[in-house]
Amino acid sequence: MKIHQILKNYNARGKENAMTTERLMELSGLTRREIVAQVKEERKHHFIGSTFQRNGGYYRPANFREIEDYNRQREQRIKLAALTMRPTRWLNKRRGQEGRM
Structure with missing residues (x-):
């Protein structure tokens, strides 16, 4: 089911x-x-x-309020995940330019 x-x-x-x-x-x-x-x-x-x-x-x-609240919470999690990825993106970009860390 x-x-x-x-x-x-x-x-x-x-x-x-x-x-x-x-x-x-x-x-x-x-x-x-x-x-x-x-x-x-x-x-x-x-x-x-x-x-x-x-x-x-x-x-x-x-009700629709619960859907809106749920979406707002999910969007906050996405934003937080994007922020935590910034350092790794920077390191990968730097590694690509220099070939090392």
């Missing part, structure tokens, strides 16, 4: 009703790694939010 459908069937709507990975594992018979992979695949067609609040878990949005 698809994760999105499980979340729908068990009314995991909104962050406050997020379903833990452990519960999804029980209901789906999938491992933690398989849950993550399945969610990644299903996100191509459905919004499946994730949260680290309380016990964390996955949820369907309760």
